Amino acid sequence: MFIEIKGIKRSFGEGESRVEILKGIDLGIEKGEFCVLLGPSGSGKTTLLNILGGIDSADEGYIAIDGERMEDMNEKALTMYRRKHLGYVFQMYNLIPNLNIKENIETGAYLSDNPLDVDELLKVLGLYEHRHKLPNQLSGGQQQRTAIGRAIVKNPDILLCDEPTGALDYNTSKEILKLIEEVNKKYGNTVVMVTHNDAIKHMADRVVKLHDGRIRENYKNDSKVSATELDW
Amino acid sequence: MKRNVLKKRFFRELKSEFGKYLVIFLFLIGAIGFVSGFLVASNSMLAAYDESFTTYRVEDGNFELSAPIEETLLATLEQEGLNVYENLYLTEEVKETSGRLRIFKNRAEVNLVCLMEGELPMTADEIAIDRMHADNNKLSVGDTLAVGDRTLKISGLVALSDYSALYEKASDMMFDATKFGVAVMTEEGFATMGDTHLHYSYSWRYDTSPESDKEATEWAEKVLALLMSNAMITGNAPVNFLPAVSNLAIQFVGDDMGRDNKMMAVFLYIIIAILAFVFAITISNTITKEALVIGTLRASGYTKAELIRHYLALPMTVVAVAAVVGNVLGYTVFKEVAAKMYYASYSLPTFVTLWNVDAFVRTTVIPVVMMFVINLGMLVRKISLSPLRFIRRDLSKRKKKKALRLNSKMSLMNRFRLRILLQNLPNYITILVGVFFANVLLLFGFVLPPLVDNYEKDITSNLIAEYQYVLKMSTETAVESAEKYSVTALQTVEGKLKSEEVMVYGVAKDSAYIDAEFGDGVLISTAYAGKHGLSVGDEITLEESFGEQTYTFTVAGVYEYPAALAVFMEQQEWNEIFGLGGGYFNGYFSDVELTDLDERLLATKITADDLTKTTRQLKVSMGELMDLFLVFGVAVFLLVIYLLSKLIIEKNAQSISMTKILGYTDGEINKLYVWMTSVVVVVSLIGTIPLVNYIMKYLFAAILADYPGWLPYSVPFAAYIRMAVLGIVAYAVVAFIQMRKVKGVSKSEALKAVE
Incomplete structure (x- = not known):
């Protein structure tokens, strides 16, 4: 198993206000798999994604990536882990506002010894003619494509997507999902995507449904549908 | 009763940024308090000094003849409306001070004496000497002095109203209160000193005082003409002629205090202007950060005026309270400090602290108004946008800000840094101005001592003869x-x-x-x-x-x-x-x-000691002031750089957080955000030195134009190095704090929903 998640527990707050978000998660994801984490608000999917991304830590349990356990990593090692293996895509894009589109993507390329060609990627993303613009001069969909470009330019082993279509309209959402699907196919990255949108489960290899901090369902799709065929 | 709920944010904002406001508050108190104390002390002392012309019956001029004055000359002068008073003096060398005392008989009619400590001489072997001359030579009441071939006991310390600055000669560039002093003795005591070093000096006062300096000069010319005519007949030529209007021993204090007051006020205004811009940039950043909230409030019916009042409240309160506290400290603690500095330079009579409207206006009204106008201007400009623009976070005044194209051959890190520079240009410009001003203060502090030392060395190595x-x-x-x-x-x-x-x-x-x-x-x-x-x-x-x-x-x-x-x-x-x-x-x-x-x-006998009196007095009078310039210079430097670089980090917290998530190390992030500030600081520090130097040179020449003599402006290169090193060391402290701040930016910052 490429990603092994074992007995993960995580709570926030102290005393009476303590809330247990993850109550023991066991999960395995194979290399190159497109995994969708579904669940209502407060089910713990983003918390699990953040622990997987090394930007939050578990109270109990461990995560191992290709056999290497994250709990043994100090802050510096975690930074190197994110640098080498991860790409992150957020709902609100989180682009760096004072860098232009190309430079935002280059911030990802800078971290890799073997990055994809930035200009080529800009063309693939349909952003080449916008490359000198600042993020606030682009639409939400274009900004999210930039964020995806920044995440994949270093060709990461794992692409973590936290509600990547949460702030986008129907058509743009489908465009973005198609892009992620293509990236997954073309570069073979393992994709873990958190979403509210139940329809997205149909394009995943693996669907994990969380409820109240626990996995309610974990199954593999026998057949997937393309992002363009999704409807909600 | 209806209450504006926004007011509740006042204390929350104060609490959340307590450190920042405390530092600004303390600095403002220091600056306002010091300037207020300075103005209060100098104006009170100036009032006492002005009054002394009447209270102590200060002369309208004096002249020295080669022999005692003739009755005929006396009568001629009196006919011209002059009251002439004998003011003979002796110049005697003093063993304890290795200097000279100019000894007068105690005066009863003109240039009266203010007793500062002890008693006036009662017997022939007692002497009362100038208070500042005594301080500079660590002499006190009860000590004995070997004056000429006599031993005299100091009965008291005094201030002579015609020697508020201890100029020995009108042509001296600076007075020398260490080697030269004035003193009074009883009439009998004076007579016992012999006439070897006796000077036939006479003071005069007009029946009616001249109304202007011009009139005083014209009248004095007439007096001189009378003396010269008399000399043609009697051969008793004037050795010295000095109308009060051009007598530095009388006039210098008034002129100097006036100059100091102007300089102090300008110093305060510059500090207030810099801080006002720091506040303006802070508020501007807060508005950008809270754009959605502002848009929502405006959409809900809050007026622009209510929001402007809200955002102005905290900086205005900080300045107003600092002005009040600063003034209280000015009238109490700092007034004493300033008075001590003046007493270290001048031989002034005692003074009573006066309530000073000018100081109040300069240290309270003007700073508050400056802060209000600069921040109001910025707020009116910012808040004038429509609610929708705020909700859309589209706060740019221009239509859509175009990204400046940078050469893509430049490394990403360099382009990133340049973008940071462009994004934070107002902050960096304020840093540049702040550093420039701090450099002026530092140069004052660093340059004057070596300049004076160099001058002293120059004089002693270029003596004509010992x-x-x-x-x-x-x-x-x-x-x-x-x-x-x-x-x-x-x-x-x-x-x-x-x-x-x-x-x-x-x-x-x-x-x-x-x-x-x-x-x-x-x-x-x-x-x-x-x-x-x-x-x-x-x-x-x-x-x-x-x-x-x-x-x-x-x-x-x-x-x-x-x-x-x-x-x-x-x-x-x-x-x-x-x-x-x-x-x-x-x-x-x-x-x-x-x-x-x-x-x-x-x-006269002139030795190296006489030629270096200027440098000695400059060291005594300006020593503490130079230290103060250094302290204020470093404080301005630290404050401006700390506050603005902190703002830059805060403004970019989300980007910093995102770069951390992407996998950038703290070192790499510091190289982006702290490095850019470092470059700006170091470039400002070193780059402004030539300009600061030029201004100082100009100021120096302008100041010296009013003084007799010349002190060449030659700054040793080491002074600039010291200045730059002090700046860099001070900045290193700030950079360390900023690096810790970068390290402290949480990765969850990027996960927060952007407003």
Whole structure:
């Protein structure tokens, strides 16, 4: 198993206000798999994604990536882990506002010894003619494509997507999902995507449904549908 | 009752940024308190000083004759509306101070004495000496002094109303309260001192005071004319003539305090303006951060005025409270500090603290108004956007800000840094201005001491002779190495610069003391050339101090003599020009002390000590002030850089957080965000030095234009290095704090929903 998640527990707050978000998660994801984490608000999917991304830590349990356990990593090692293996895509894009589109993507390329060609990627993303613009001069969909470009330019082993279509309209959402699907196919990255949108489960290899901090369902799709065929 | 809920944010904002507001608050208190204290003390002392002209019956002028005044002259002067008072004095050397005391009889009618400590002399062996001269020489009441060949007991410490600045001569560039002092004795005591060093000095007061300086000068010219006419008849020529209007010992304090007040006020305004811009940038960032909230509030019906009031409340409160506390401290603690500084420089009478409207306006009203206007201007500009623009976070005044294209051959990190620079340009410009101002203060603090030291070294290494004697009439010495010279004092013609004394020397052809070739024209001292911007080939015109004859010379060279404004020519030529015989001389240059000269024929003895009095007094008067400049300079520097670089980090917290998530190390992030600030700081620090230096040079020349003599502005390179190093060390502290701040930016910052 490429990603092994074992007995993960995580709570926030102290005393009476303590809330247990993850109550023991066991999960395995194979290399190159497109995994969708579904669940209502407060089910713990983003918390699990953040622990997987090394930007939050578990109270109990461990995560191992290709056999290497994250709990043994100090802050510096975690930074190197994110640098080498991860790409992150957020709902609100989180682009760096004072860098232009190309430079935002280059911030990802800078971290890799073997990055994809930035200009080529800009063309693939349909952003080449916008490359000198600042993020606030682009639409939400274009900004999210930039964020995806920044995440994949270093060709990461794992692409973590936290509600990547949460702030986008129907058509743009489908465009973005198609892009992620293509990236997954073309570069073979393992994709873990958190979403509210139940329809997205149909394009995943693996669907994990969380409820109240626990996995309610974990199954593999026998057949997937393309992002363009999704409807909600 | 309806309450504006926004007010609740006031204390929350204060609490969340307590450190920042506390630092600004304390700094404002320091600056306002110091300036307020300074203004209160100087205005109160100035009032006491102004009053002293009446209270202590300060003279309208004085003159010294070569012999006692004749009854006929006295009668003539009285007919012209002058009251003439005998004000004889003795100049005696004092063993304990290695200096001189000018001793008067205690005065009853003019230039009255203010007793500061102890008692006025009652017996013939008691003396009351100037308080500041005593302080500088660590003398106190009860000590004994070896004055001439007498031993006298100090009965009290006094301030003489005609010596508020202890100028020994009107031509001195600066007074020297360490080597020169004034004192009073009883009439009997004065009589026992003998008449070897007696000066026939007389003071006068007009029946009705002149109404302006111009009138005082015109009236004084008439007095001088009367003295000169009398001299033609009796031969009793004036040795000295000094109307009060041009007597630095009387006037200097008033002029200097006036200058100080203006300088202090400007200093405060610059600090307030810098802080106002820091606040303006802070508020601007907060508005950007809270755009959605502002848009929602405006959409809900909150008016622009309500929001402007809300965002203005905290900075205005901080300034207003700091102004109040600063003023309280100004009237109590800082007033004492400033008074102590003035008492260290001037011999002033006691003063009563006066409520000072001018200080209140300058330290409270103007700072509050400046802060209000600058921040209101920024807020009105920002809040004028429509609610929708706020909700869309589209706060740019221009349509859509275009990204500046940067050469993609440049490395990403360099482009990133340039973008940070462009994004935070207002912050960096304020840093530049702040650093520039801090540098001015630091240069004041760092430059003056070496400048004074250099000048002192220059003077002592370019002495004409160890001893320079000026004689009342020619007399011989047995010391063979002594060299005769002729000298007279002329003065420059008033033009852009005030008229001042120039010593014109006639020197032996192959002088052993002045190493120069005399050809056509004269040599002028480096001090003369420096102050008047003269060079070879220029013509100079000098006039008599007490006559109408003028002399024009061509400058043939500049002689290395920094101590005074002087002209050198061959003695024979000198004697011809001034109509004196070929064998005339009235002075000796000598490297050994001439002990065989008749003291009664000796007008002055000049040693290195006399020539370095300016530097000594500058060190005493400005020592503490220089330290204060350094402290304020470093404080301004730290405050501005700390606050603005903190803002830059806060403004970019989300980007920093995102770069952390992407996998950038803290070191890499520091290289982006802290490095850019470091570059700006170091470039500002070093880059502003030439400009600061230029301004200082200009200021220095402007200040010195009012003083007799010349102090060349030559700054040792080490002073600049020290300045830059201090700046960099101070910045290193800030950079360390900022690095910790970068490290502290949480990765969850990027996960927060962007407003």
